[in-house]
Amino acid sequence: MTRRVVVGDLRVQRLDRRGGRRSWTIVWPEGTxxxxxxxxxxxxxxxxxxxTYAYYLVDHLRWLERECLAFGDVQMRDLERYMGIVGADVHMPLGEPWRDGMRPYGRAALTVAAACLKGFYLHQASLGINAGxxxxxxxxxxPTRADRRRALLGHVKSSMPSNPLAPKGPHRRHPKMLPDGARDDLLAVVSSARDRLVVTWLADGGLRVGELCGLHxxxxxxxxxxxxxxCRSPHLHVCHRPGNPNxxxxxxxxxxxxxxxxxxxxxxxxxxxxxVHAYFEYMTTEYPCGTGHGMLLVQLHGPDAGQPWAPVAARRMLARAGKRAGxxxxxxxxxxxxxxxxxxxxAGGNLLIARDAGGWASAATVDEVYGHVDVHDPEFDAALRKVWGEER
Known part of the structure; x- marks a missing residue:
């Protein structure tokens, strides 16, 4: 590295490009x-x-500045020390000034950070910097048994990439579910038809918040x-639009x-x-006329009333409602x-039904290639209706 600045001055910069596309880079204090x-x-x-990588990488670059390490001087022990510091629950005696106010990385964050650092230093090595x-x-x-299950017809390479910086040991994710009765409790405390739509659509549609807030x-x-x-039944189309104003x-x-x-x-x-009911309640009571942008969720109050509602606003609304509901x-x-x-x-454990109902990509390539559930399949329809509370 050729420059030294005060620790923490590096920052992530979003770049807005033509057609609504966005990119991210890292810049110095003066913007270079x-x-x-x-x-x-x-x-x-x-x-x-x-x-994602921009935010993980800027944290690492700030640490390099504090340690006065150039890219060509970084050793494996330095990266292992860095991974230990950012994942530590206990602060060092002198603290970590480049990470003031930031929580330690959890296991998932450490895994992403490890992938980012490995990719970055392999990229540097490809340019002739720190090839060792x-x-x-x-x-x-x-290859593991899981690798073989993912591969088409079980054929996998004789070796798979490995990351020495990644957390060690077995790991099983435990998704955080809603508390029992959370849907009804939330509907009882939210104050607008829009917020009732958000709760209902997230609960019955299995939508990601970015998908919901990006709907037109x-x-x-x-x-x-x-x-x-x-699709003969009522449905929606989740479309990737990088130029959404929110x-x-x-x-x-x-x-x-x-x-x-x-x-x-x-x-x-x-x-x-x-x-459908939540949609018509919202559209007939709160949705403003003449918005022009055509997006589903909008601000209801304040100087930005009528403007598209951002995902961060939906997250904050749900957090507040959850606290009010106890x-x-x-x-x-x-x-x-x-x-x-x-x-x-x-659905009795049918992975294909669950995959298609939620729009997940299957972990098994053979399922993606050969397995697909018709949205009018009786089992598929019955599973959805049970989740929606129409069948007991």
């Missing part, structure tokens, strides 16, 4: 681009990974036999198009009667975990 970081981040240009460190990071391992009115086909011809983006990037005012493609998701801070993704668990339970 950090060239080494920018070259690496360009590999993931415009993706969510680019944004690149060799130590570029490790492989034998044209994406909603809430009547039988819609013009798109892709910054909301669907994670899935299924191809879609608008023809003669009708949206086709995207991720098609069934809609419950309760979702449930603690509720996170939007808990609805999705609960939805997936309920569908899987009602």
């Amino acid at each position: 681009v950090h060239e080494e970081a920018d070259r690496f981040l360009r590999v993931y240009d415009g993706s969510g990974t680019q944004r 460190l690149g060799e130590k990071l570029d490790r492989t391992r034998l 009115l044209v994406d909603l086909h809430l009547r039988e036999d819609a013009a798109c011809g892709e 910054g909301a983006e669907a994670k899935t990037k299924h191809p879609w198009l608008t023809s003669h005012g009708t949206v086709t493609g995207g991720l098609v998701k069934r809609v419950s009667p309760a979702m 449930l603690g801070a509720i996170k939007p993704h808990a609805f999705r975990h609960t939805f997936a668990s309920a569908v899987l339970d009602k």
